[in-house]
Amino acid sequence: MQSEIIVSGFGGQGALFAGQLLAYAGMDAGYHVTWIPSYGPEMRGGTAHCTTIISDDEIGSPLVRHPSAAIVMNAPSLDKYEPLIAPGGVLVVNTSLTARKPTRADITIVEVPANAIAEELGSAKLANMVLVGALLAAANFLSVEALEAALEAHLPPRHRKLIEANRQALRRGASIAATVRQRGVETLVMT
Amino acid sequence: MQSEIIVSGFGGQGALFAGQLLAYAGMDAGYHVTWIPSYGPEMRGGTAHCTTIISDDEIGSPLVRHPSAAIVMNAPSLDKYEPLIAPGGVLVVNTSLTARKPTRADITIVEVPANAIAEELGSAKLANMVLVGALLAAANFLSVEALEAALEAHLPPRHRKLIEANRQALRRGASIAATVRQRGVETLVMT
Amino acid sequence: MPKGRVVINEEACKGCALCVSACKQDVLALAESQINARGYHPIEYVDPRERCTGCGLCAVICPDAVITVYRQRRTPARANTVVTLS
Amino acid sequence: MPKGRVVINEEACKGCALCVSACKQDVLALAESQINARGYHPIEYVDPRERCTGCGLCAVICPDAVITVYRQRRTPARANTVVTLS
Amino acid sequence: MTTPIIPVMEQLEDIVYSRPAALAECSTHYCPGCTHGVAHRLVAEVIDELGIAERTIGVAPVGCAVFAYNYFKVDFAEAAHGRAPAMATGIKRVHPDNVVFTYQGDGDLASIGMAEITHTAARGENITVIFINNAIYGMTGGQMAPTTLPGQRTSSSPLGRDVEVMGMPLKMAEMLAGLPGAAYVARRSLHSAKEINRAKKAIRTAFEAQLAGMGFSMVELLSSCPTNWGLSAFDSLKWIEEHMIPYYPLGDYKVAEGIEALSKN
Amino acid sequence: MTTPIIPVMEQLEDIVYSRPAALAECSTHYCPGCTHGVAHRLVAEVIDELGIAERTIGVAPVGCAVFAYNYFKVDFAEAAHGRAPAMATGIKRVHPDNVVFTYQGDGDLASIGMAEITHTAARGENITVIFINNAIYGMTGGQMAPTTLPGQRTSSSPLGRDVEVMGMPLKMAEMLAGLPGAAYVARRSLHSAKEINRAKKAIRTAFEAQLAGMGFSMVELLSSCPTNWGLSAFDSLKWIEEHMIPYYPLGDYKVAEGIEALSKN
Amino acid sequence: MTKELLKGNEAIAEAAVRAGVEAYFGYPITPQTELLEYMARRMPELKRAFLQAESEVAAINMVYGAAAAGARVMTSSSSPGVSLMMEGISYIVASEVPCVLVDVMRGGPGLGNIAPSQADYFQIVKGGGHGDYRLIVLAPATVQEAIDLTYQSFDIAERYRTMVVILADGNIGQMMEPAELPPMHAANGGHNGQRASWALTGAKGRPHNVITSIYLVPEVEEQFNQKLQAKFRKIAENEIRYAEYATEDAEWLVVGFGTSGRVAQTAVKQARAKGIKAGLLRPISLWPYPEKRLAELANNVRGILVVEMNAGQMLEDVRLAVSGRAPVKFYGRMGGTVPLPDEVLDEIIRLTKESNS
Amino acid sequence: MTKELLKGNEAIAEAAVRAGVEAYFGYPITPQTELLEYMARRMPELKRAFLQAESEVAAINMVYGAAAAGARVMTSSSSPGVSLMMEGISYIVASEVPCVLVDVMRGGPGLGNIAPSQADYFQIVKGGGHGDYRLIVLAPATVQEAIDLTYQSFDIAERYRTMVVILADGNIGQMMEPAELPPMHAANGGHNGQRASWALTGAKGRPHNVITSIYLVPEVEEQFNQKLQAKFRKIAENEIRYAEYATEDAEWLVVGFGTSGRVAQTAVKQARAKGIKAGLLRPISLWPYPEKRLAELANNVRGILVVEMNAGQMLEDVRLAVSGRAPVKFYGRMGGTVPLPDEVLDEIIRLTKESNS
Numbered sequence A, B: 001m002q003s004e005i006i007v008s009g010f011g012g013q014g015a016l017f018a019g020q021l022l023a024y025a026g027m028d029a030g031y032h033v034t035w036i037p038s039y040g041p042e043m044r045g046g047t048a049h050c051t052t053i054i055s056d057d058e059i060g061s062p063l064v065r066h067p068s069a070a071i072v073m074n075a076p077s078l079d080k081y082e083p084l085i086a087p088g089g090v091l092v093v094n095t096s097l098t099a100r101k102p103t104r105a106d107i108t109i110v111e112v113p114a115n116a117i118a119e120e121l122g123s124a125k126l127a128n129m130v131l132v133g134a135l136l137a138a139a140n141f142l143s144v145e146a147l148e149a150a151l152e153a154h155l156p157p158r159h160r161k162l163i164e165a166n167r168q169a170l171r172r173g174a175s176i177a178a179t180v181r182q183r184g185v186e187t188l189v190m191t
Numbered sequence C, D: 001m002p003k004g005r006v007v008i009n010e011e012a013c014k015g016c017a018l019c020v021s022a023c024k025q026d027v028l029a030l031a032e033s034q035i036n037a038r039g040y041h042p043i044e045y046v047d048p049r050e051r052c053t054g055c056g057l058c059a060v061i062c063p064d065a066v067i068t069v070y071r072q073r074r075t076p077a078r079a080n081t082v083v084t085l086s
Numbered sequence E, F: 001m002t003t004p005i006i007p008v009m010e011q012l013e014d015i016v017y018s019r020p021a022a023l024a025e026c027s028t029h030y031c032p033g034c035t036h037g038v039a040h041r042l043v044a045e046v047i048d049e050l051g052i053a054e055r056t057i058g059v060a061p062v063g064c065a066v067f068a069y070n071y072f073k074v075d076f077a078e079a080a081h082g083r084a085p086a087m088a089t090g091i092k093r094v095h096p097d098n099v100v101f102t103y104q105g106d107g108d109l110a111s112i113g114m115a116e117i118t119h120t121a122a123r124g125e126n127i128t129v130i131f132i133n134n135a136i137y138g139m140t141g142g143q144m145a146p147t148t149l150p151g152q153r154t155s156s157s158p159l160g161r162d163v164e165v166m167g168m169p170l171k172m173a174e175m176l177a178g179l180p181g182a183a184y185v186a187r188r189s190l191h192s193a194k195e196i197n198r199a200k201k202a203i204r205t206a207f208e209a210q211l212a213g214m215g216f217s218m219v220e221l222l223s224s225c226p227t228n229w230g231l232s233a234f235d236s237l238k239w240i241e242e243h244m245i246p247y248y249p250l251g252d253y254k255v256a257e258g259i260e261a262l263s264k265n
Numbered sequence G, H: 001m002t003k004e005l006l007k008g009n010e011a012i013a014e015a016a017v018r019a020g021v022e023a024y025f026g027y028p029i030t031p032q033t034e035l036l037e038y039m040a041r042r043m044p045e046l047k048r049a050f051l052q053a054e055s056e057v058a059a060i061n062m063v064y065g066a067a068a069a070g071a072r073v074m075t076s077s078s079s080p081g082v083s084l085m086m087e088g089i090s091y092i093v094a095s096e097v098p099c100v101l102v103d104v105m106r107g108g109p110g111l112g113n114i115a116p117s118q119a120d121y122f123q124i125v126k127g128g129g130h131g132d133y134r135l136i137v138l139a140p141a142t143v144q145e146a147i148d149l150t151y152q153s154f155d156i157a158e159r160y161r162t163m164v165v166i167l168a169d170g171n172i173g174q175m176m177e178p179a180e181l182p183p184m185h186a187a188n189g190g191h192n193g194q195r196a197s198w199a200l201t202g203a204k205g206r207p208h209n210v211i212t213s214i215y216l217v218p219e220v221e222e223q224f225n226q227k228l229q230a231k232f233r234k235i236a237e238n239e240i241r242y243a244e245y246a247t248e249d250a251e252w253l254v255v256g257f258g259t260s261g262r263v264a265q266t267a268v269k270q271a272r273a274k275g276i277k278a279g280l281l282r283p284i285s286l287w288p289y290p291e292k293r294l295a296e297l298a299n300n301v302r303g304i305l306v307v308e309m310n311a312g313q314m315l316e317d318v319r320l321a322v323s324g325r326a327p328v329k330f331y332g333r334m335g336g337t338v339p340l341p342d343e344v345l346d347e348i349i350r351l352t353k354e355s356n357s
């Protein structure tokens, strides 16, 4: 089994860190993992995305054409990755920064106003964790607890004070997506 | 027919110019020619030698292992080139700056105290022309007149005042070597 | 009527707020609620008390050259010219 | 007996004659008739009038460090030392 | 000083400031509040005022200003890192009637490009150099520059620049002003409206020196890098004033004979 | 000043001068009368006097002094053209207790090696530089150097250096002295016995500055190139005096605090 | 020891530290900069030398100096920066001093971009500097391999007194993978502070040492070159490294190094799943090149596909080794783009079809 | 016009002048310096630009600038100096500006010596700089050919907007031969002062021109690379040059370029005199390489001998072209030594014996 997750957003939105955290959690859970960033065209003002692969087998290519899941944090990312997700995969959309609706019918779509929720939780910077939480609940390849443990184990010392807030954000995201599965619907719009 | 002449001496002795003049004369006489210098190990204090080839056919290699003639202007040049001259070839030795005698018996050897003669003619710098004159008379592939014409035609303007002295040096050298052929001896020592 | 007024190209503004701090008349502010296509909160020109003097300091400090500054004509003879700030 | 004397390594001398012009006592000259293995006329030390003071100027200017300079002892207490010129 | 550019639109208003014509309409990739943008604008204004857009050729550096060629509506080349002065020399020698300028950061000009800038100044090459000193490598993410201040933390001097190990920062204006080929060398700052106006005058003088064929001219501009300094745009300007200016005093470091006269025109 | 080196050979004579021990016994490839030889000797004398032959590491340039490594009995590296200061930096950073010096010509140091010498000085790298300024490229046969005098004919400035095209010659001592990292920078000449003795003192001070850990030290030596100047050895020395010194004034350009005290030891 | 999630650039840096590197000289350039930044923190911590050089030209010559002084020393850079090192590299090999260069390739030519590339194969493997020389070139495909090769590279460099290049594409530098770090050596890696006999350390109690690369007499320079060539032959005998996957019964061989190699591995797996008997040869040492093994494999396959992130550079070494034994096809992506497994799979399928038709 | 006895370096310089070169930037280095010195005299005489740059790095970037400005421009150097130009060369090709580099190779690696060599073949022909690029490389074997190729090189460079390298070994630069000089063009060679539309001349009455080599988006950089590769393919179709001697009925083929080629020609002649059916292929364009012709010839001969003044560099291109069709042997001299005809003859004889046995 192999899960490939792309996280994509503006520089500064924490897309790269979200992908790293997934990799940490995967590693701690005993999987093979790779994480690879792809700088946008520029260091400043561009977009940043990364690919995390979590697999129970040795990983060849760290890049894939059709990921099994994607978290898109802004409009250009939605346009770029929605068409690429493998059929049956999961798309988590940050509706706070996307205007249009996703259109694919063959994937699970989770729409989360992550910035709004994050600001509610105290900081727009937590949007990435809200989205990761949502992904986990929807896609089921790692538990929220595994992510929480990874936060605990790998957040650099200078950021440790943020652990609790991050954890809350993860849970909020997860609880949202949990609803998706319960309801058995394909698309959930959180308002 | 192809003649290959090596001229070799200390930097400043005019070996390169002597070889060039042979090439000019050869060219003016309608032959194919090449001239190629070989810097000694350093620009200063080293030796300088060159190879001139004069041929009635297109010239391939501008370098040869066994030249048909060599003018050696100092002791290291004698040691280096005496063994290399093709059998039947000509070796012109500047005895002013060589202590030992040449030993080959299968070549024509012309020994000329060129520096002494040149100083007699007014300048040690004329030694190269004395030796070239000797070579021509001994080896017979170009006439002294051809050389004189080349001097006239190709000496850079700023050196034109030296033409007459150079011409005299050529003739002195030639007259010496002419004796060689008259006498039919293999080796001529000029004292 | 204020002595001057400014027009801001909101789509090109990066919301650095340098103009805000440069303006001595306090007529510029970040439009917190607005967000432009490049993801920045642009500057708004709000001058209810008609304080803008058209001094142009905002334009001088703006790194993105997105502010155009107008000033009431003092010498109508000078039509068709642009007064540069140097 | 002159106050000083010099010894020249003739094989290493390049005949530049800088020492000749540096010597105020005129005790050095190019050996026009001699030629060393490297093709140079070396310097000769010729001091018939015993004028060499051992001042060492020749050695100071020699680019090839081929001159050794001796001077009559003034303070015998200073044996085993070399008086450098600086 | 007035220059006829755009017709006034309303009967009763003058446009006292509008975007210079030599600046392209697009928006830049610079970070919000980065004074690279100010420097661009000033150069464009001077080009407009001198009416030389049609004969100016710019040379962009490798650094945050690498895309300068997109932002000026004049012919432009993109040089290799540090080599803009050599490239500008090549251009100027074949087009002596064109106005040639380079635009370079402090890593580009003072580190890797030290030989080229020094020799270009020494030759008295008749070009103009706009030198952005922001005390850091912006584009590559905030490493130490030769201009980084003592004790300043950067990603390659994480404990602060240790002058025992790395030496003191280089003062390029002072150094190049010492060369006879330099006609006009000045340092200005972009940290306030007042200084920006003075910077513009210096840039104008530098271009005028070139137009008069007087030789090498350079304006060093103290500039901000909010992103890599980790400060807000506003605090960055304060940092220039409080930390950079004391080490890099503003002023004219070389004013060749005849330059004063130029500025009076 | 006296140093015990060689036992006196005769009862009644002192050796007042003999070839320094740090100079190899072989003869050099330098042209007759070339003062590269004098510079070598002075450096060797200073090494002997300071007793540092066993811990000195030299770096040779590309130029006529390329074979310096054959002439000093100390460890030596041969650098790429102009890069001796970088190479010396690499050596010094891993062997801070060794004495490291470069020996460079004016093409090497002031032309192609401009960035390296400037940055090495700026860093205050604790090395010593012996800089031979002979106003020409010797080894390659007499082309113009950055130090070639205005109007001076060389094989690449056949009509004389045209300062309109090539700029004025660079004064490296003055330029580098302006950098805070420089502890001691002096210019001396090798054109007379008196100046040679003064040059030696400066070289000694430069090495002493390094031994005291004071930072970058450099002695610029005005030197002759009879071969490429087309002058006799003697006339070359006169040419230094009459033409070079007026443009390159002798003197101390940087004497950091504490240096004076050193020389008094 | 357990595995940590490590970024390639930083893992390489730490591996060098643990190998006992004593001095690092470098200049920032993306996508290699984290390596320099890591060293900026780590080396002073260990009281080893770190210096940000004024340029890549200076950096390589500082390395040259430290190496001549007998120290374990390294630098790192990326494509345009490495181009500036060509003269220094030629000098270093010609002076026979050991050192390590890490080259994290990016898109080119010219300024190009900062995306991963393999377009500097010719430069590093064939010789971008002047003269007859070779570099030992090791191309990792995983973070673990990058660590292991870097750790060994200093010993290899010292064994042959020459330069070893870790040739990584930007992906290897930028990606994170779980990997294990080797044990920590003291500075100068196990030599206990003892310097090589040829090193410049001060001529104390021995004749003076000289490090040089000038041999004015052509015959002497030729002898020196013969000595170098003999050394290169010895390296070619001893230092060949490669990895294989599913080659035992392969009818179709894919050859790729670094990132292209591991992408190709996924494609080969997918091809096998489709019943195509594909296999992979992933050269790890690019010089010396595993030409013998490749020639052997070429004898047994029906076609070969070379995959690179360039316009076809290693391709020439493959064709040289194969020498007509099997058809060789090429699939390359350029300018910072990376091939994906599905593209490579398509090419494998095309290869089987073309060769069948 | 009659022939004059001309020295290679000076003949090349005068040929460039007559081709209308407008600017020369260079730095002294033996054995190329006469070229620079000639230009120092000649260019100011014609009121064209001559500048001795502060280094080869500066020289190539001045060339880059002048070329970007649309001028006919050249530089010249020798091995270590050319190594310093690698970054600039990559930029120039990536920016698609035309110019000419004359590289008069000397003995290496490192500082080496000033004797003639061909050891920079890899550097120039394969790519010493970073990224996927090719240079048009022309290797003269006589002074006349050096003149002719130099004279044409500017047009070729402009036709394809790329760099042409005249790759001469030190012999070609230093030797004198009778040769004829071509007619004199005005500066800028026949363009009548008209600049190319892309050139930087001031944006008067047109949108502004940009000369750059940065394409941050990998897909865009890849497209640019594809465009470059297409250009290179076109060059490969049009610009192949070579000379042959006695190949019609040859059983033994010798391949050599520049000086080795002409030395080999003498050896081939001598071999023929001994009854050995030898022939010579002398590639003139080293890139694009005459691989098709070589492959044809390989089909008809019993053995091939490659002669070079290096350790075997062009050898790889020969082996690539021959691809197993015939045995390929190598004879090389290194470090500034030049093979002599008798050595090559011996090798031809050995080749015939080995292949007969």
Ligand SMILES: Cc1ncc(C[n+]2csc(CCOP(=O)(O)OP(=O)(O)O)c2C)c(N)n1
Pocket (backbone or CB within 6 Å): E061, E062, E063, E064, E065, E081, E104, E105, E106, E107, E108, E109, E132, E134, E136, E137, E138, E139, E140, E145, G027, G028, G029, G030, G056, G080, G081, G084
């Ligand atoms: C030869 C080379 N070395 C290094 C780099 C990487 N690089 C790009 S920009 C830059 C430094 C930019 O700093 P600066 O010149 O100060 O300009 P800023 O970005 O601060 O405006 C470096 C080192 C490069 N592109 N080429």
Ligand SMILES: Cc1ncc(C[n+]2csc(CCOP(=O)(O)OP(=O)(O)O)c2C)c(N)n1
Pocket (backbone or CB within 6 Å): F061, F062, F063, F064, F065, F081, F104, F105, F106, F107, F108, F109, F132, F134, F136, F137, F138, F139, F140, F145, H027, H028, H029, H030, H056, H080, H081, H084
């Ligand atoms: C990269 C490189 N460029 C050029 C040369 C050729 N070269 C050798 S020595 C030299 C200049 C020497 O002049 P200088 O440094 O003044 O020393 P001098 O010979 O006068 O003592 C040059 C240009 C070289 N060897 N390497």
Ligand code: SF4
Pocket (backbone or CB within 6 Å): C008, C012, C013, C014, C015, C016, C017, C018, C019, C020, C042, C043, C061, C062, C063, C064, C065, C066, C067, E033
């Ligand atoms: S200074 Fe300019 S870019 Fe910054 S906020 Fe004001 S208008 Fe916007």
Ligand code: SF4
Pocket (backbone or CB within 6 Å): D008, D012, D013, D014, D015, D016, D017, D018, D019, D020, D042, D043, D061, D062, D063, D064, D065, D066, D067, F033
């Ligand atoms: S100075 Fe020295 S080398 Fe010159 S002539 Fe005198 S002793 Fe000889």
Ligand code: SF4
Pocket (backbone or CB within 6 Å): A044, E029, E030, E031, E033, E034, E035, E036, E064, E134, E138, E139, E224, E225, E226, E227, E228
């Ligand atoms: S990184 Fe710094 S210098 Fe570069 S654009 Fe951003 S703020 Fe400006």
Ligand code: SF4
Pocket (backbone or CB within 6 Å): B044, F029, F030, F031, F033, F034, F035, F036, F064, F134, F138, F139, F224, F225, F226, F227, F228
């Ligand atoms: S060429 Fe000049 S610098 Fe070189 S050794 Fe001769 S005189 Fe001295």
